[in-house]
Amino acid sequence: MLTLRKAGDRGHFDHGWLDTFHTFSFAAYQNAQWTRFRSLRVLNEDRVAPDHGFGTHGHSEMEIVTVVVSGTLAHKDSSGGQGELTRGGVQAMSAGTGLTHSEFNPSKEEPVHFLQIWLLPDESGRTPTYSDGRVEDADRTGTLLPLVTGTGQSAKMEGHGPGLKIGADAAVLSGLLPKGTEVVHEFMQHGAEPRHGWVQVISGAVTLNGTHLAAGDGVGVTDEAAMHLTATEDAEVLAFDLA
Known part of the structure; x- marks a missing residue:
């Protein structure tokens, strides 16, 4: 079963x-029908203007992953993590018992586009x-490359990505799919417990198990053995494997 979340319906x-x-309820945007999908609680697509950002603020009991699409994002947190991420940069943060952090666009000219x-x-x-890493476009072209893996079944999906870890049974994968490319992500079942998926299209267009998705669209996947993706245009996607 596919649960479609169209780009224009997001907050x-x-x-x-x-x-x-x-994509889901967050801050001033509240939608009782879209509070989360499985353990996926927030999926925000942000564009921050040059020389602006989020000041120091706190989080607790949440696993936070940030993927930079373009521009530069500077990060600093109370666990000692800091650095600047550009395209292909990924950070994974376990907020756990509590930390503070800031995110800022240090460029004076270029906006930064990222998904949190x-x-x-x-x-x-x-x-x-806190940990971070980077993947080259060439390494995720024509495939779904694990950016972040977690506990349980998702721990088995470690591949040639940056090897970042989170404390949830979830994996985040990235793909750059030239037009006509077909990729398949099969869910690994654990006993009677099915796995679930989500696909978020960052740019271009794909079909997922026969359903058309354009830039900004997302879809939850339930009771399916696999996610079959075909790029109908050059596309960039994030895919999630969830308990």
Whole structure:
């Protein structure tokens, strides 16, 4: 079963310095029908203007993944993590018992475009951690490359990506799919418990198990053995494998 979330139906706010789309309820956007999908709690697509960003603020009991599409994102947190990420940059943060961080666009000219993802942890009370890495476009062209893996079944999906870890049974994969490319992600079943998926189209267009998806569209996948993706245009996608 596929649950479609069209790009134009997402929550949207343009604050001038921040143009943001919310797939699920977040901050001022509240939608009782779209609070989460499995452990996927937040999926925001953000564009931050040059020399602007999010000041120091706190999080707890959440696994946070950020994927940079273009531009530069500077990060600093109370666990000691810091750095600047450009295209292909990925960060994974376990907020655990609590930390503070800031995210800022240090460029004076170029906006930064990124996706921020929150996943519910599989246990509370973790010690806060931060890690980051980067993937080349060539390494994720024509395939779905694991960016981040977690606990349980998702731990088995480690591949040639940056090897980042989170404290949730979830994996985040990235693909650059030239037009006509077909890729398949098969769910690994664990006993009677089925796996679930989500696909988010960042650019271009694909079909997922026969359903057309355009840029900004997302879809939840339930009771399917696999996710079959075909690029009908050159496309960039994120895919999630979820307990």
